Amino acid sequence: MIELKQTSKTYEVNGKKVEAVKDVSLTIEKGEVFGVIGYSGAGKSTLIRCVNLLEKPTSGEVFINGVSLTTLSKQDLQKTRRKIGMIFQGYNLLKTATVYENIAIPLKLEGIDKETIQKRAEKYLEIVGLSDKVNHYPSQLSGGQKQRVAIARALAHEPEILLSDEATSALDPETTEAILELLLKINRELGLTIFLITHELNVVQRICDRVAVMENGRVVEEGKVVDIFTHPQHPTTKRFIGSESAFNLPEALKTEYRKTGKLVSLYFKGSEKSNEPALAMVSRKFDVLPSILAGGIEQLKNETLGKLLVHLRGDKEAYEEAIGYLESEGVIVEEWK
Numbered sequence: 235m236i237e238l239k240q241t242s243k244t245y246e247v248n249g250k251k252v253e254a255v256k257d258v259s260l261t262i263e264k265g266e267v268f269g270v271i272g273y274s275g276a277g278k279s280t281l282i283r284c285v286n287l288l289e290k291p292t293s294g295e296v297f298i299n300g301v302s303l304t305t306l307s308k309q310d311l312q313k314t315r316r317k318i319g320m321i322f323q324g325y326n327l328l329k330t331a332t333v334y335e336n337i338a339i340p341l342k343l344e345g346i347d348k349e350t351i352q353k354r355a356e357k358y359l360e361i362v363g364l365s366d367k368v369n370h371y372p373s374q375l376s377g378g379q380k381q382r383v384a385i386a387r388a389l390a391h392e393p394e395i396l397l398s399d400e401a402t403s404a405l406d407p408e409t410t411e412a413i414l415e416l417l418l419k420i421n422r423e424l425g426l427t428i429f430l431i432t433h434e435l436n437v438v439q440r441i442c443d444r445v446a447v448m449e450n451g452r453v454v455e456e457g458k459v460v461d462i463f464t465h466p467q468h469p470t471t472k473r474f475i476g477s478e479s480a481f482n483l484p485e486a487l488k489t490e491y492r493k494t495g496k497l498v499s500l501y502f503k504g505s506e507k508s509n510e511p512a513l514a515m516v517s518r519k520f521d522v523l524p525s526i527l528a529g530g531i532e533q534l535k536n537e538t539l540g541k542l543l544v545h546l547r548g549d550k551e552a553y554e555e556a557i558g559y560l561e562s563e564g565v566i567v568e569e570w571k
């Protein structure tokens with residue numbers, strides 16, 4: 235479990251203060267995949283580096299499994315850090331070492347015996363699907379394969395927590411998907427807690443249980459991924475989710491539709507009973523005519539989320555009754571303002 239309590243980090247550059255992280259409090263439960271999303275300069279990298287004290291917070295505290303890192307001796311901090319693996323956008327592999335050596339050298343430096351090192355290297359290379367590349371050099375690997383080596387290297391220390399600093403940002407969409415699948419597998423099969431930072435919504439959508447949105451050093455919104463997707467509150471979150479623009483409805487059409495009713499986004503959670511008949515029932519029960527304008531299905535970590543853009547033709551009273559009915563049937567309704 236990771237707890238950040240009122241964590242702040244201020245840098246001083248040429249006599250000027252830069253508040254990279256301001257008063258951030260977050261709790262990440264054991265076994266959870268937690269994402270922090272934000273635009274460039276939001277403070278994500280600084281925040282994730284505070285979790286293993288690569289950056290010492292200017293104020294506030296960081297707890298790992300209830301132990302405050304800032305109070306630990308150098309030796310104890312080193313011990314605790316072993317529970318925390320980290321992967322990076324740039325992989326950080328030793329270029330002159332083979333895949334095997336990249337995993338083995340850090341273990342050797344930790345004083346682990348040769349036999350254990352070999353066992354772990356084999357085990358984790360198999361988990362990441364690279365057993366046939368042990369003697370390759372990083373230059374002989376693709377970006378996705380390099381990230382797999384970096385993941386195996388982190389796992390070989392058998393950490394409880396994996397920190398991921400934009401691990402898929404340099405990869406193409408297909409390779410990103412494969413690495414995200416791998417991170418999910420690690421989370422599910424090894425029970426690893428994953429704390430990641432990203433500027434890609436797709437990463438949050440596919441593998442995170444919860445997400446925090448960062449801007450100007452602060453967390454401006456936090457919640458379960460499904461809630462953030464269906465009810466984004468803060469303007470920055472809305473920009474990321476693009477809930478309205480995702481359907482790309484031309485302005486002129488929006489104006490036209492609004493003359494005769496309301497535009498709503500309806501969300502159907504895949505894990506609940508089928509909501510399809512609910513929309514059909516709306517026209518029977520109320521004086522409202524629904525037209526489906528667009529739709530899609532998003533895959534979240536643990537469920538699918540069906541999304542429909544619907545025009546509900548009818549007067550205000552009938553519309554409100556219809557919305558109340560849809561909500562009572564478990565449909566999540568977001569009205570376009």
Ligand SMILES: Nc1ncnc2c1ncn2[C@@H]1O[C@H](COP(=O)(O)OP(=O)(O)OP(=O)(O)O)[C@@H](O)[C@H]1O
Binds near residue numbers: 273281
């Ligand atoms: N070592 C440093 N010294 C001075 N200022 C820094 C340092 N590291 C980060 N900053 C500043 O802190 C702010 C947050 O930077 P940070 O890298 O944490 O953001 P980010 O969200 O990770 O952005 P990016 O995705 O572009 O890396 C920025 O204004 C940055 O210039």
